[in-house]
Amino acid sequence: ARNSNETGIFLPHLVASMEQVEETYIMVKPDGVQRGLVGDIISRFEKKGFKLTGLKLFQCPKDLAEEHYKDLNSKPFFPKLIEYITSGPVVCMAWEGAGVVASARKLIGSTDPLQAEPGTIRGDLAVQTGRNVVHGSDSPENGKREIGLWFKEGELCQWTPAQAQWLRE
Numbered sequence: 001a002r003n004s005n006e007t008g009i010f011l012p013h014l015v016a017s018m019e020q021v022e023e024t025y026i027m028v029k030p031d032g033v034q035r036g037l038v039g040d041i042i043s044r045f046e047k048k049g050f051k052l053t054g055l056k057l058f059q060c061p062k063d064l065a066e067e068h069y070k071d072l073n074s075k076p077f078f079p080k081l082i083e084y085i086t087s088g089p090v091v092c093m094a095w096e097g098a099g100v101v102a103s104a105r106k107l108i109g110s111t112d113p114l115q116a117e118p119g120t121i122r123g124d125l126a127v128q129t130g131r132n133v134v135h136g137s138d139s140p141e142n143g144k145r146e147i148g149l150w151f152k153e154g155e156l157c158q159w160t161p162a163q164a165q166w167l168r169e
């Protein structure tokens, strides 16, 4: 019933439209780019089966970093965090799928890489909170907010992955 239509023909785009599709903003931070981890990090979300809708290499200006992390602006580490995020290019990504926000946070692992489980990005690839290689939105609302901050409308693409019918029954 989830993907039925009058003709009975399978239409992958109906699957997406009938589920609670979420978006999340994922970013490879400057240390991830400098350490050559971009491909590995993108690969994990790609292999999981989420849909990439935006991707770019970008030198983040200071005001955007401050806006992105505004909830943390009273923290003692805030100035160093802004310096870190603007210290070199980042890879900005928008990913889409049912449950993508919470699932991406699990794939990323705990904020402190020493506490992050093996198998997660931070658990496998990092050793310190101040250099934890990747960002992922913490709620669907922030997913939308952050994608709006980091991407212009023309930079996002809607498409139907060929694998859609093999990902969900």
Ligand code: ADP
Binding pocket: 072, 077, 081, 110, 111, 129, 130, 131, 132, 134, 135, 136, 138
């Ligand atoms: P997360 O990125 O896991 O959602 P937070 O929202 O708590 O974590 O923090 C945002 C980012 O700020 C972290 O990913 C990390 O880069 C940085 N950060 C957080 N806590 C610290 C800290 N104690 N010292 C240095 N940097 C920190």
